[in-house]
Amino acid sequence: MSARAERAAVAAPEVRLPAREAVERALAELERRLGPSKVDTTEAARNGHAVDESEAVGRVPDAVVYAIDTNDVALTLTIAEKHGVPITPRAGGTGRTGGAVPVAGGIVLATNTMGKILEIDRANLVAVVQPGLVTADLHAAVEAEGLFYPPDPNSLKTCMIGGNVAENAGGPRAFKYGVTREYVLGLEACLMGGRVLRTGKRTIKGVTGYDVTALLVGSEGTLAVFTEATLRLVPKPPEVATVLALFDAVRAAADAVARIVAAGLVPRCIELMDGASLGAIRAQGVAVDPRANAMLLIEVDGDGAAVMDDALERLGAALTEGGKTIDVVAAQDASQRARLWEARRQLSPATRKLAKYKLSEDIVVPRTRLVDLLVAVDRIGEETGVRHLTYGHAGDGNLHVNFLWNDEGERPAVDRAIEGLMRATIQLGGTLSGEHGIGVTKAAYLPLEQSPDLIALQQDLKRVFDPSGLLNPGKIFPTGHGSC
Numbered sequence: 001m002s003a004r005a006e007r008a009a010v011a012a013p014e015v016r017l018p019a020r021e022a023v024e025r026a027l028a029e030l031e032r033r034l035g036p037s038k039v040d041t042t043e044a045a046r047n048g049h050a051v052d053e054s055e056a057v058g059r060v061p062d063a064v065v066y067a068i069d070t071n072d073v074a075l076t077l078t079i080a081e082k083h084g085v086p087i088t089p090r091a092g093g094t095g096r097t098g099g100a101v102p103v104a105g106g107i108v109l110a111t112n113t114m115g116k117i118l119e120i121d122r123a124n125l126v127a128v129v130q131p132g133l134v135t136a137d138l139h140a141a142v143e144a145e146g147l148f149y150p151p152d153p154n155s156l157k158t159c160m161i162g163g164n165v166a167e168n169a170g171g172p173r174a175f176k177y178g179v180t181r182e183y184v185l186g187l188e189a190c191l192m193g194g195r196v197l198r199t200g201k202r203t204i205k206g207v208t209g210y211d212v213t214a215l216l217v218g219s220e221g222t223l224a225v226f227t228e229a230t231l232r233l234v235p236k237p238p239e240v241a242t243v244l245a246l247f248d249a250v251r252a253a254a255d256a257v258a259r260i261v262a263a264g265l266v267p268r269c270i271e272l273m274d275g276a277s278l279g280a281i282r283a284q285g286v287a288v289d290p291r292a293n294a295m296l297l298i299e300v301d302g303d304g305a306a307v308m309d310d311a312l313e314r315l316g317a318a319l320t321e322g323g324k325t326i327d328v329v330a331a332q333d334a335s336q337r338a339r340l341w342e343a344r345r346q347l348s349p350a351t352r353k354l355a356k357y358k359l360s361e362d363i364v365v366p367r368t369r370l371v372d373l374l375v376a377v378d379r380i381g382e383e384t385g386v387r388h389l390t391y392g393h394a395g396d397g398n399l400h401v402n403f404l405w406n407d408e409g410e411r412p413a414v415d416r417a418i419e420g421l422m423r424a425t426i427q428l429g430g431t432l433s434g435e436h437g438i439g440v441t442k443a444a445y446l447p448l449e450q451s452p453d454l455i456a457l458q459q460d461l462k463r464v465f466d467p468s469g470l471l472n473p474g475k476i477f478p479t480g481h482g483s484c
């Protein structure tokens with residue numbers, strides 16, 4: 001069985017499927033107007049575009065369209081609307097909640113074929129890019145100019161700006177710099193039916209009309225397909241230091257996070273790993289002190305040696321206060337820093353190897369409730385008997401709780417564990433997703449957090465953009481299958 005086949009499955013939602021003849025007419029018109037090289041109906045392409053990095057199960061699409069410019073996107077949306085065929089936009093396919101998984105078949109609109117940097121404007125600190133640009137490639141390009149694009153999802157070598165904008169991606173550096181939304185000034189967006197809009201601005205200030213850009217950021221491919229993004233840049237911080245702190249217990253690490261914040265320190269990242277996560281890293285051959293049951297990976301940046309020395313001294317004091325810290329180590333050079341981060345970025349694939357099935361949740365609580373959340377996760381694990389491990393962006397209160405199991409018979413217990421986690425998160429004043437979105441896998445839980453009126457208002461908005469409901473159907477909103 002392949003690794004993907006061994007993943008836990010989250011059933012496809014109930015959605016309207018297109019008529020066979022409508023699909024055939026749409027594909028014939030697409031081939032005629034875009035050219036056959038952009039319309040791929042091979043089994044390999046269709047299967048490859050039926051999944052992402054989540055457990056969501058979709059319906060294999062009828063075709064994949066590879067767009068190379070705005071005209072291709074607009075034309076595809078025109079033809080799909082005309083024939084009543086659903087469209088699922090896609091960039092890197094690294095999504096964690098099934099956003100790019102087509103649940104009604106139809107067409108996957110691939111935008112990874114639009115990966116150009118159109119402009120880097122140093123004087124105005126702006127970059128204009130296409131949606132298929134790999135996030136790490138944007139980092140490298142702007143950093144070569146002494147500039148910085150802070151959003152850094154851990155998937156940065158494979159995810160793309162279009163997907164980052166659609167999911168409002170975060171990442172470790174969000175603690176200091178915020179998430180993707182803070183860096184999107186404007187968008188070129190194509191609507192179902194083929195209308196092309198330019199939203200937003202390329203200036204820092206600007207309050208003309210409704211903030212449609214903000215609405216589109218995080219819309220999970222359900223309102224429009226992005227063909228261009230105008231992004232805000234900042235100067236590249238001259239100095240960066242990475243510190244690793246080991247603790248005997250995860251609660252001691254969470255207490256240290258609270259002390260860092262209370263001390264007024266603003267590291268750019270505060271990443272937490274619990275004991276089971278350290279076990280996964282050790283299994284990958286990374287040497288971690290055997291006494292450690294939790295780790296914080298902290299990164300500080302700033303301007304000038306004096307500022308950095310002061311920040312590191314205060315950080316060291318906050319980490320060691322309380323007497324439960326086993327060790328605090330600062331990376332000595334860039335390659336040591338890179339190795340520490342590589343270990344962190346490998347955590348997700350490493351945890352996948354620990355059990356046959358894994359479900360990863362992405363919840364957020366107010367920072368001050370982090371310890372309460374960790375207590376709740378332990379309680380849920382004990383009550384359901386489901387093995388779990390937790391890591392994530394502790395500085396933001398955003399943790400990835402992973403449930404692991406080997407036997408399909410354990411699935412009902414896992415479902416109870418997930419629902420328990422969602423309910424505990426809401427009770428602690430938190431939210432169901434920090435950065436991965438709702439997609440398919442979390443749609444059933446939306447009513448736990450949002451009122452029927454708020455959900456209905458968002459569905460009304462969706463109808464304004466997409467009256468026929470053909471753009472990425474079955475996402476975000478509960479469709480009836482097992483909704484909470």
Ligand SMILES: Cc1cc2nc3c(=O)[nH]c(=O)nc-3n(C[C@H](O)[C@H](O)[C@H](O)COP(=O)(O)OP(=O)(O)OC[C@H]3O[C@@H](n4cnc5c(N)ncnc54)[C@H](O)[C@@H]3O)c2cc1C
Nearest residue numbers: 091092093094095099154160162163164166170221226435
């Ligand atoms: C190992 C790993 C680590 C990760 N770490 C993080 C992390 O630290 N932080 C974080 O935020 N996420 C993380 N993710 C999740 C994922 O990488 C992000 O959600 C990312 O933003 C998805 O980008 P993508 O290009 O892969 O998008 P896809 O998966 O292709 O699509 C995601 C969504 O965007 C929509 N979309 C794609 N392209 C367009 C477009 N051109 N126009 C409109 N909508 C579009 C799709 O329809 C879908 O709803 C991680 C994933 C993995 C596998």
